[in-house]
């Protein structure tokens with residue numbers, strides 16, 4: 038059934054009925070003129086928004102609507118995690134085309150609801166319009182205690198640089214779909230798992246000096262930390278933990294394994310810095326409490342500019358070649 042057959046208001050009713058019950062306190066949610074939410078006491082409100090456009094960020098030929106819904110909220114949750122915060126309330130504004138079906142919208146919302154429940158997020162409003170392509174804009178609120186807020190700007194010379202989990206898996210997953218490779222592992226591309234518990238643990242430790250989520254490739258994120266902190270960085274290529282699907286995809290496509298991690302987007306891991314004396318405590322605590330590996334991949338330097346050392350000890354500038362919507366590098 039096409040959305041245009043039931044109309045905007047019936048669609049909103051239908052979708053919102055599936056978003057019940059709320060995980061948090063909602064004084065007014067979907068259905069009123071605006072949402073009314075409790076404001077966090079003694080905490081900061083953190084807010085992020087992300088927009089996804091059909092054929093730029095996702096293709097309906099390779100991603101199921103459930104996965105598109107999941108991922109669009111995951112990207113926002115990851116941004117809140119990178120501030121040291123916990124996500125709370127989401128607003129979902131959507132453009133559907135005249136060909137979009139009600140079943141597509143249902144599945145999209147089922148994917149969003151699934152990850153929303155996992156992270157105790159309530160979808161409390163949005164907007165629905167018709168558009169020439171499918172567009173999904175999510176605004177997500179979150180909260181963090183002032184003392185646990187982690188910015189990109191706090192890295193200091195001699196700090197070590199660490200990452201959660203492994204990298205390159207999302208880009209390798211994308212390559213599997215785009216090149217129709219006979220490989221299975223597309224999970225990290227289609228349904229990323231944002232690192233909220235990890236971000237909270239790191240923030241509460243008091244040891245982390247800067248943090249960012251890896252949405253546009255490691256090279257780009259390291260440069261963001263350096264720009265905002267007024268530092269440089271040296272990354273040791275061999276230390277970068279690669280996802281296991283990277284190697285298979287590299288063999289089939291000829292793309293170098295480390296390029297998936299350095300320049301591929303959407304891993305949604307966390308990159309952070311801390312004093313070198315504190316790294317082993319953090320690694321141990323993270324392993325015991327959450328079972329998530331942390332890896333030291335480099336260190337912050339005084340000299341501006343980020344560099345990368347390869348396995349031969351040769352050093353090159355680490356250029357941000359992550360995805361830039363307006364720039365062709």
Ligand code: ADP
Pocket residue numbers: 049052053066067068069070071072129130131160161162163164165
């Ligand atoms: P208004 O004309 O006042 O903007 P709408 O008819 O657009 O009201 O929206 C009615 C209610 O439904 C509002 O609470 C709005 O936040 C919510 N809403 C609209 N579209 C969506 C959507 N795609 N997802 C979630 N909530 C939505």
Ligand code: MG
Pocket residue numbers: 163164165
């Ligand atoms: Mg409206």
